[in-house]
Amino acid sequence: MFLRLLGLLKPYRAPIVAGFACLVLMIPCQLFHPLVWKFVVDEVLIAGHREYLLPALGVMLGVFLLGTGLSAARTYLLGRAGQRFVNDLRARLHGKLMRQSLAYHHERRSGDMQARVVGDVDVLNEVVINGVDTILTNALGFVGVAGIVLWLNWKVGVLTLIPLALVAAMVWYFNLKVKGLYRRVRDRLGDLSALLQEHLAGIAVIKAFAREPHEGERFEERNAAYYSESLKGVRARSFYFPGVMAVGFFSNVAMLGAGAYFVYRGEFTIGGLVALRGYWWQLFSPVQSLAQINEMIQRAGASAGRLFDVLDAPETVRDAPDAKELPSFEGRLVFERVGFAYTSDRPALKGVDFEVRPGQTFGVVGPSGSGKSTVLNLILRFYDPQDGAVRLDGHDLRELKQAALRRHTAIVTQEPFLFNATIRENILFGRLGARDEELQEAARQANAHEFIEALPRGYETLVGERGVKLSGGQKQRLCIARAFLANPRLLLLDEATASVEPESEALIQAALERLMRGRTTVIVSHRLSLVRNCDRILAIRDGRIAERGSHDELLAQGGWYARMYKLQSEGAGFAELEQAAEQV
Numbered sequence: 001m002f003l004r005l006l007g008l009l010k011p012y013r014a015p016i017v018a019g020f021a022c023l024v025l026m027i028p029c030q031l032f033h034p035l036v037w038k039f040v041v042d043e044v045l046i047a048g049h050r051e052y053l054l055p056a057l058g059v060m061l062g063v064f065l066l067g068t069g070l071s072a073a074r075t076y077l078l079g080r081a082g083q084r085f086v087n088d089l090r091a092r093l094h095g096k097l098m099r100q101s102l103a104y105h106h107e108r109r110s111g112d113m114q115a116r117v118v119g120d121v122d123v124l125n126e127v128v129i130n131g132v133d134t135i136l137t138n139a140l141g142f143v144g145v146a147g148i149v150l151w152l153n154w155k156v157g158v159l160t161l162i163p164l165a166l167v168a169a170m171v172w173y174f175n176l177k178v179k180g181l182y183r184r185v186r187d188r189l190g191d192l193s194a195l196l197q198e199h200l201a202g203i204a205v206i207k208a209f210a211r212e213p214h215e216g217e218r219f220e221e222r223n224a225a226y227y228s229e230s231l232k233g234v235r236a237r238s239f240y241f242p243g244v245m246a247v248g249f250f251s252n253v254a255m256l257g258a259g260a261y262f263v264y265r266g267e268f269t270i271g272g273l274v275a276l277r278g279y280w281w282q283l284f285s286p287v288q289s290l291a292q293i294n295e296m297i298q299r300a301g302a303s304a305g306r307l308f309d310v311l312d313a314p315e316t317v318r319d320a321p322d323a324k325e326l327p328s329f330e331g332r333l334v335f336e337r338v339g340f341a342y343t344s345d346r347p348a349l350k351g352v353d354f355e356v357r358p359g360q361t362f363g364v365v366g367p368s369g370s371g372k373s374t375v376l377n378l379i380l381r382f383y384d385p386q387d388g389a390v391r392l393d394g395h396d397l398r399e400l401k402q403a404a405l406r407r408h409t410a411i412v413t414q415e416p417f418l419f420n421a422t423i424r425e426n427i428l429f430g431r432l433g434a435r436d437e438e439l440q441e442a443a444r445q446a447n448a449h450e451f452i453e454a455l456p457r458g459y460e461t462l463v464g465e466r467g468v469k470l471s472g473g474q475k476q477r478l479c480i481a482r483a484f485l486a487n488p489r490l491l492l493l494d495e496a497t498a499s500v501e502p503e504s505e506a507l508i509q510a511a512l513e514r515l516m517r518g519r520t521t522v523i524v525s526h527r528l529s530l531v532r533n534c535d536r537i538l539a540i541r542d543g544r545i546a547e548r549g550s551h552d553e554l555l556a557q558g559g560w561y562a563r564m565y566k567l568q569s570e571g572a573g574f575a576e577l578e579q580a581a582e583q584v
Helices: 002-007 010-031 033-046 050-099 102-106 110-152 154-178 181-201 203-208 212-264 270-312 372-379 402-407 423-428 436-445 449-454 472-486 502-516 551-557 560-569 574-582
Strands: 333-343 346-356 361-365 387-392 409-412 490-494 520-524 536-541 544-549
Touching: 002 110, 002 270, 010 033, 010 050, 010 110, 010 270, 033 050, 033 110, 033 270, 050 110, 050 270, 110 154, 110 181, 110 270, 154 212, 154 270, 181 203, 181 212, 181 270, 212 270, 333 372, 346 372, 346 387, 346 536, 346 544, 361 372, 372 490, 372 520, 402 409, 409 472, 423 436, 423 472, 436 449, 436 472, 436 502, 472 502, 490 502, 536 551, 536 560, 544 551, 544 560, 551 560
Parallel strands: 361 520, 361 536, 409 490, 490 520
Antiparallel strands: 333 346, 333 387, 536 544
16 A cells, blocks of 8 residues: 555655655765774874864764765655645545546435545655655665664674564554554544534534434544544553563663773774764664554555545446547437436336437426436436436437536525625626626526625635525525526526525526527426426436426326316325325
8 A cells, every 4th residue: 555655746756756765875974973983082182182172073063964964855856756746646636536427426415525634644654755755764864774783783783673573563453453453543544534514514404403412422422433443553652662662772772881881892892882872862763763664654555545445446437438529509408218326125116218309308206206306317317227218419428428417407496505605706607707787697697686785895705615695595596596696508596485484595597597598498397386387397206207297288198297286276285195195
């Protein structure tokens, strides 16, 4: 996993190579000073060459300043490369999530995806910027110090290095113990993030039903699961790092004892022993740092696995290699024996076929769960049918580029969605380059300009998350204005007036009627009064076409549509309507 991560660093080779070149030149500068100590002790203090003292100190200072400059350059170059890597990785993950089908997002928790793109990438950030640099710095430093120690006195050097072999065994054991642990820790954090996001999004419902204690218990359960897995990591580190310290100190004792013994026997100099003492910390510090970096790498490996799960996930709805633009648009929409199922055990549509002619208004009605909204999902190519084909102007949608298709379409849904931005930015989402006069005209057509102008900041008013500062009718009119600005040739309406207050319904209905003029329109609704003026109406039940025709033709047939229209006209209650909808 870590090697695959390193493969992602190829685009940043130049600053990385330059940074590592500075690193290679910096290491000898850092290892130079104890040799000066040895020279001062042996040649200046013991041999009495006092004239060598100032030149030796000057050389030591010069080497130190050179090493400091190289260290600063290395830190900047590698830090910049690491930040670019993290920035590009986040963008790549976001792009992957944006390309994924709705099915992918419906099967996953948005909070967990957020934890991966933000939290897991932050963990990799720590490794890429600090970890790789620290690994190479300490590895090269250790090799350099080991070579110098063996050069000063190979017998003392061997006795000093032997205990460090035990550290390698400890690292291997620690890897085995925590290999799966950190993946479970990251997964539990994803669970916790997903629940927290759900609570923040549904805070009004939680408060309305006084379910704060209940949801608090759910949060505590997931928090406890995260705590439990994290505590296992704490236990492992609690024994691992003190063990490394103990072994390192034993190496210190061996160095001091053996060095003193060989000085006593005349096989080693006092200056050499002083230098060894200076090198011991540079010998042990890389071992300690590498032990800590090893633990960091295990956590990074867990995060990398979660990120590669996202990057490697197949894109079930994607443009074909030879996908084409839509050169012209008439608006002829055809379903040819379409079959589709969200899950294999429950088909949503079965053998559905119909045609919508250019400029025609087409209604799709049926009871809840009959497959009405699935029709719109297939038209927008949020999903691909398993059987049959959906064609637009003779082109199978799978042959077209998704962006080309959606440039000509707009949808107004039952639940209006607004971004946490200004009113201007939300309307401009329909066409980003529109002029102010075009934006305001779209708002007027949607019956929204008047209430917008009445707000203290007008079009610059922030709407809050999901438009929480506006009423349902105001939010829906902004969504209609967005659709007006997009100027689509194919318009899709999904229960567009179902969630608005009664006083706004007439304004919204009038705006929708203006929006539909001259466009091919597909209206999905359970309220039959909204489709009575459609050129053609399709009644779907259990994923199959039950009836089709104009409003008058369907009333004359005396079937499901006629019965439901009569009940709705008479103001039947919800329970009565639901019961009638299920009857043949």
